[in-house]
Amino acid sequence: MEPEFVEFRDGEQLAAWQDFQLSGMPDMISLMNLCHAIFALVDGGILDNLRAGKKSPDEGLLDGTVEKIGAGLLDYLVLRGVLERRADGFALTRKGELLTGEVPLARLGVYLESYGPVMSRLRELLTGEAVYGEDVQRNGGPLGKHSATMFSAFHTPVLVEAMRGRGVRTMLDIGCGGGSLLVDACKRDPGLTGIGLDIDADAIAEAQRLAAREGVDDRLEFVVGDAFAPQDWPAVCGTADGLCIVSALHELFRDGEQAVVDMLDAYRKALPEQKILLVGEPEIKYVPRDNDDDFYLVHVLTDQGIPRQRGEWLEVFGKTELECRRVYSRPGAGPPVCFYDLAPR
Template identity: 30%
Template structure:
């Protein structure tokens, strides 16, 4: 951290989502039990879960796709540190219509929008069809997807992200039913708890809040303060306890 710039982005997060160490360990074990030889991580960020799967399955290879060069660079450093650089590629490209399948296992945590037409509203059915296309028979898909714990009110929607509306997400039952209709069986259904959400939301802003406290007069302080204040407000005054995150371990049928 220096006086000339803001701190590294998301440096306090292990995972880019509300995911605990204990839950991640169980998810990795379920994927590893299927002994995948090839793993694809869609919207991988820095690929923490991908790297853990590769550590759990000796000889497996992986590809992480993302459009954030900064996150991908962090992933490459982590791969080097863990001796996995020869077994994983972090690639800066869109996942829309990707030809990097079929593979034995897919991770898609909070990134299903990467599989959808960006000019259209987010379509979980389209994302699930793409995941089904990309996974081999007998493989595994771990899908992390937002859902409504309950239908939000108009006032609650107004406190969320710009343009938020009830069609942004499904209820959990409808989402699981959609996965089944698309050609999967839900081998495991779990949802993030409040502590996982609080760790993620606080960790998302932690480094920036520390920097702001130490640099109140910095030229970037006002802009940065406005941004993180809006982010925090959208959680506390908008989607807290309304937006959920489910982690579905899916097995393709047939």
């Protein structure tokens, strides 16, 4: 005898479920979990195994994972359209290929890996139970790595063209991190040499290794120093005829506009014969599809000066001993960055 099936329905319950669906929350939950799943696919080594031709657990697709959990992750990603089942195992769909491209993974890494430790404690930062810089820190290593990927794809060509247009032969990159910007620039312009300066000795060591791996270490030198203390820079920095600072100067706005003006004037004095001081700064357009709102939020939470629009930057430059000769931008790149070509008045 088959059991009786009873289905309960009432207007209040159906209205509550409809409101939940109309709220968009189901999609938000799915996207949140999908982000973590894609990050695990990469960080757990499964993506590398797929790209190495391993299509099934028998071929080593789940090597390095807890196989039961790995198998469940694969099934989930099939449901989400990232993977597909084939006769010989699993493969990335076209959607999966796009989601796991260099730039999408770098954008995901910025928010999930670099700022994840901050976002996970948003409530505590909001209530004052935690203070950024003391109890909470962004993850600087991944931030440098992922930012380098995006800059190489979108912005380094602009920087190289700006330097070339002013006849620069030796570029000083202050706050160079792991050196990827200088290395990429030197690979694109065989006549360019450079000096990288960063306060983090570990980052400088990584920059030296990167330059050696990429075969440009004969044209690059990396030194330890504080980007915001030009009076203490190593003497070699004074040999540069061009200077760039990218996505860092806006942080001084937390100390007020005058702090930015003073630092720009200090840079002018540090290299009096400089052909160009190129300031690269993000410009938030507040376009949700470009994650501008997310970019804004992480700056609020990490006690950074909020990135300014170009008109606001031009007002700041007008209070310095420098003149802005040109503004470079590149539409369709993320995050959007303006490069300001400055020179002594």
